[in-house]
Amino acid sequence: xxxEVFVFVSHRxxxxxxxxxxxxxxxRVLSPDGSVTAxxxxxxxxxxxxxxxxxxxxxxxxxxxxxxxxxxNAEALRKCxxxxxxxxxxxxxxxxxxxxxxxxxxxxxxxxxxxxxVKAMEPPQDGKLRLVREEYxxxxxxxxxxxxxxxxxxxxxxxxxxxxxxxxxxEVRDKSPDIGDLSCGRRFLKVVEAEAxxxxxTKEEILVSVGRGIEDEDNIELAEDLAKALGGVVSCSRPIVxxxxxxxxxxxxxxxxxxxxxVYLALGxxxxxxxxxxxxxxxxxxxxxxxxxxxxxxxxxVGVVDxxxxxxxxxxxxxxxxx
Numbered sequence: 103x104x105x106e107v108f109v110f111v112s113h114r115x116x117x118x119x120x121x122x123x124x125x126x127x128x129x130r131v132l133s134p135d136g137s138v139t140a141x142x143x144x145x146x147x148x149x150x151x152x153x154x155x156x157x158x159x160x161x162x163x164x165x166x167x168x169x170x171x172x173x174x175n176a177e178a179l180r181k182c183x184x185x186x187x188x189x190x191x192x193x194x195x196x197x198x199x200x201x202x203x204x205x206x207x208x209x210x211x212x213x214x215x216x217x218x219x220v221k222a223m224e225p226p227q228d229g230k231l232r233l234v235r236e237e238y239x240x241x242x243x244x245x246x247x248x249x250x251x252x253x254x255x256x257x258x259x260x261x262x263x264x265x266x267x268x269x270x271x272x273e274v275r276d277k278s279p280d281i282g283d284l285s286c287g288r289r290f291l292k293v294v295e296a297e298a299x300x301x302x303x304t305k306e307e308i309l310v311s312v313g314r315g316i317e318d319e320d321n322i323e324l325a326e327d328l329a330k331a332l333g334g335v336v337s338c339s340r341p342i343v344x345x346x347x348x349x350x351x352x353x354x355x356x357x358x359x360x361x362x363x364x365v366y367l368a369l370g371x372x373x374x375x376x377x378x379x380x381x382x383x384x385x386x387x388x389x390x391x392x393x394x395x396x397x398x399x400x401x402x403x404v405g406v407v408d409x410x411x412x413x414x415x416x417x418x419x420x421x422x423x424x425x
Contacts, residue, residue: 105226105253106188107133109160110195110204111142112174116151118142120382121196121258126160126266128258129194131223132231139164140272141193143182145172157272164277170284173293176203177286184211185282190253197257198356198379205255214253217246219375221262226250235259236375236397260356260379261401301335303352307364308334311354312342313377315370315391315410319347324414325369331421337361339377355380369410373398390414 109125111118122140129138140156142149143166156163164186170178187193193208195201197219209216222234229251235244248254303309310329312322322336329336336352343353354361355377362383369390371377378401381387389402390410399405406413 105132105190105192105250106139107137107192108139108141108164108187108194110183110193110201111140111152111156112196112198112200113142113144113148113152116148118152118155119196120265121198121260122156123159123265124260124263125194125196125258127263128220128223128256129192130266131225131263132192132194134225136161138162141166141183141186143168143171143179145169153274157274158268159266160272163272163274165274166281167276167278168281168284170286173290174200175286175288175290176200176207177288178284179204180208180211181284181286182281183208186277186280187212190214190251192250192253193255195255195257197259197375201257205257209255212253212255214255215248215250216255216257217248218257219259220256221259223256259375261381264384300349301352303335303337303354304359304361306335306337306361308332308367309337309354309361309363309365310334310367310369311337311339311371312348312369313339313371314341316342316347317370317411319345321411322347324411324418328367328414328418328421331418332365332367334363334365334367339371353380368398368402369414371398372396373401 107129109129111122139162140160141164142153149167153163153165206216219235220233224232231248231250233246237244310325312325325336337354338348338352342348343350356379358380360380360382363385366385367388373396387402388404389398390406390413392409394407
């Protein structure tokens with residue numbers, strides 16, 4: 103009998119995160135016949151909106167309504183999922199701050215393995231699952247074989263699988279009565295919104311992003327000139343913010359902003375999964391880096407191995423000459 107496959111749906115403002123829609127595609131690798139169940143937890147009208155959205159993409163949705171789940175709380179979610187998941191279930195969640203908090207402890211309670219930051223996998227065979235994850239900031243790919251006979255909890259790297267398309271006619275089942283006691287030591291305080299900044303990079307179609315390879319604060323002007331020629335704006339990776347060369351609202355990544363540009367130029371950016379986690383919507387990526395083994399080249403549509411301090415001015419000049 104095939105193991106049941108579940109995806110945990112993160113959502114905000116009554117809309118499922120892109121990561122949840124990517125999880126559906128990943129789950130279909132584990133269940134080629136499409137028998138996947140989406141777990142949607144929360145409270146109030148927003149929960150119903152997300153369940154309705156997921157019903158257009160997934161054959162079955164379990165609604166988990168509880169006041170204690172109104173805001174993400176890994177401690178409460180562990181208790182909730184433990185009470186509803188069947189024995190031997192395969193559970194997928196996003197490899198984000200919540201997933202990294204939720205997954206390990208849940209796998210212990212379920213007495214099943216936990217594999218984090220999965221970027222690729224093959225259909226299970228003979229109770230074994232073959233997966234790929236990366237180490238050392240993407241410099242090395244690790245191939246794993248995992249015994250999933252007792253189930254498994256997997257966190258999936260953002261952007262590794264395509265967003266699931268609409269078309270399903272899913273059924274929403276209210277599993278709220280099965281939720282047990284969710285009392286825990288954590289409690290919600292408040293939501294702290296990130297500063298908008300003078301430029302909202304989340305709304306831009308063209309981003310020229312700079313990383314450690316820019317070498318000096320004065321060299322950011324090269325990226326600004328290129329962005330102006332392209333009709334875009336400058337963004338950055340975390341080291342640039344840490345050095346205080348650009349403000350925090352310009353940062354792309356899991357600890358910065360999530361962006362959906364049409365074109366993304368990565369100048370001197372290595373391409374760690376923390377940075378790539380902030381890229382959504384399959385942008386056209388152009389990478390410029392002196393290191394030919396930089397992980398950014400694994401996801402780039404166009405890769406240029408060159409000194410960006412020499413290449414970028416030439417590119418800007420050529421674009422300006424084209425009018």
